[in-house]
Amino acid sequence: MKRISALILTAAMVFTLASCGGPKKQGTTEDHYRLTFSMHTPADTPIGNQFQAMFDDIEEKTNGHVEINLYGSGTLASSADVVDMVADGACDIGWVFTSFYYGQYPLTDVIAVPGQGVQSCVQGTRVLWDLWEQFPEMRDEWSDFKVLVMFPNPVNYVYTNTQVESLDDLKGLSVRSPSGGIAEVLGALGCNVISMAPNDIYDNLSKNNIQGYALEPTGVADYSLDEITKSIVDIQMFQAPFITIMNMETWNSLPPEYQAVFEEWSGVDASLKFAEMWDQTADQNMQELLATGCAVAELSQEDHNRFQQVADTYADSWADAYSTDTFDALAYFQACQEAYDKYAE
Numbered sequence: 001m002k003r004i005s006a007l008i009l010t011a012a013m014v015f016t017l018a019s020c021g022g023p024k025k026q027g028t029t030e031d032h033y034r035l036t037f038s039m040h041t042p043a044d045t046p047i048g049n050q051f052q053a054m055f056d057d058i059e060e061k062t063n064g065h066v067e068i069n070l071y072g073s074g075t076l077a078s079s080a081d082v083v084d085m086v087a088d089g090a091c092d093i094g095w096v097f098t099s100f101y102y103g104q105y106p107l108t109d110v111i112a113v114p115g116q117g118v119q120s121c122v123q124g125t126r127v128l129w130d131l132w133e134q135f136p137e138m139r140d141e142w143s144d145f146k147v148l149v150m151f152p153n154p155v156n157y158v159y160t161n162t163q164v165e166s167l168d169d170l171k172g173l174s175v176r177s178p179s180g181g182i183a184e185v186l187g188a189l190g191c192n193v194i195s196m197a198p199n200d201i202y203d204n205l206s207k208n209n210i211q212g213y214a215l216e217p218t219g220v221a222d223y224s225l226d227e228i229t230k231s232i233v234d235i236q237m238f239q240a241p242f243i244t245i246m247n248m249e250t251w252n253s254l255p256p257e258y259q260a261v262f263e264e265w266s267g268v269d270a271s272l273k274f275a276e277m278w279d280q281t282a283d284q285n286m287q288e289l290l291a292t293g294c295a296v297a298e299l300s301q302e303d304h305n306r307f308q309q310v311a312d313t314y315a316d317s318w319a320d321a322y323s324t325d326t327f328d329a330l331a332y333f334q335a336c337q338e339a340y341d342k343y344a345e
Contacts, residue, residue: 033254035068035092040079040100043072045222046281050274051095054265061261066254068093079197083245087144092250096243102179105243106322107131107138110333111152113181113318114238115311116340121275121282124152124239127339129268134335137327145245148262149271152239153216154282156182157232160212161205164231164297167306176201176213181314182238186214188310198223205229214238217285218278226289234298235307 037055042048048070055068071077077085082094083101098105099112110131111124118124128150131138158175171190177183183193194210198219204210206228213225214237220226251259264270290296299307319330 031065031255033066033258035066035250036076037068037070037093037095038074038077038082038085038091039070039072039095040074040082040097041072041222043070045072046218046277047274048072050277054270058261058265061264062258066258066261086245086247089247089249091247093148093244093246096245097240098243099178099180099240105141106318107135107332108141108150108241108243109180110318110336112178112238112240113311113315113333113336114185115308115315116238116337117344118155118236118239118340119345121152121154121239121278122272123340123343123345124241125150125268125271125275126343127336128152128241129271130339130342131332131336135332137332142243142245144248146248146251146262146266148244148246148266149274150241150243151271151275151278152241154218154239154278155236156214156216156238156240157235158186158212158214158237159220159225159229159294160231160233161208161228162211162230163295164233166297166299167233167303169297170212170233173211174209176204176210178214178240180240181311181318182214184314184317185237185307185310188313189307201225202228217282217289220289221285226292226294229289229292229294231295231297232289234296235304237307 037051039048039051043052052070055070058066058068077091077094079097079100082091083096085091086094098109102109108128111118111127132150158170160170160173162169162173164170167189170186173191174194175186175191176194176196177186179195183195187193191212196204196210198215201210201213201215202223202225205213205225215225216239220229246262251262254262315333319333322329
């Protein structure tokens with residue numbers, strides 16, 4: 001019976017997606033455009049609610065002629081498949097976490113190099129758009145898509161299920177981390193770095209298969225990790241970018257009047273709306289975590305200096321890896337660092 005029910009549910013979902021996905025191509029404002037949007041996090045999170053508000057506004061301003069159906073939790077496209085599905089037109093719009101595509105979008109991922117003085121999502125958003133305006137090489141990474149909004153997550157910290165008082169206490173701990181610079185830095189600090197989806201952290205942390213994880217505060221709340229987290233390492237380690245992309249054929253099929261509505265939800269100002277909301281939510285979530293009794297491991301200046309040295313070493317290797325005969329990745333990284341300093345709070 002369970003198998004029959006599952007088959008019926010699958011068939012129903014396929015029918016639903018076939019019915020509502022994909023724009024009409026006639027190109028007049030009398031047509032209806034039913035678009036699909038995929039995100040890997042649940043739809044009922046603060047970021048999901050913000051996207052829904054965006055889509056509701058677009059629908060209202062097009063008098064109902066553009067409808068965007070939000071599919072959360074990777075039900076339409078998995079986190080590792082959303083770029084390909086948007087490129088192929090199987091999904092019209094997708095929310096991309098570039099850490100799931102490590103090495104494919106390195107110039108966008110430059111903000112994920114640890115140790116750059118990250119303070120907020122708003123700061124990182126301004127950094128991203130500064131780089132976008134200054135460097136055509138960064139824009140080239142997304143030239144196959146219409147980029148709508150682009151912003152990073154809030155500050156990421158390391159959290160543990162044990163009490164931590166120094167960086168030495170991290171040695172030997174198994175710590176879940178996204179790929180890229182933070183994984184390299186944590187490894188250099190003596191951690192056993194584990195790759196794992198965020199929704200698997202709770203089970204593995206509670207069973208002590210891992211003893212820590214790198215994440216931002218809203219993720220801690222979204223996955224109920226506050227229930228089993230005992231310590232926060234007091235280093236603002238990094239943040240990572242999220243890019244919202246639209247299939248180019250879908251974009252070109254929209255009449256100019258509707259493209260203009262989407263443009264109101266594109267670029268730096270629209271991105272800052274998401275960033276401001278995410279910072280506010282992160283601040284609230286952090287306070288709620290501390291109220292549970294979770295301790296802040298206030299590290300010594302010596303430990304902070306040690307972290308910075310390891311991060312700087314990784315930054316040098318990053319620049320070496322992505323420099324070419326025609327592109328100076330070190331100069332690009334320095335421009336990123338200067339932008340972080342420019343927008344320091």
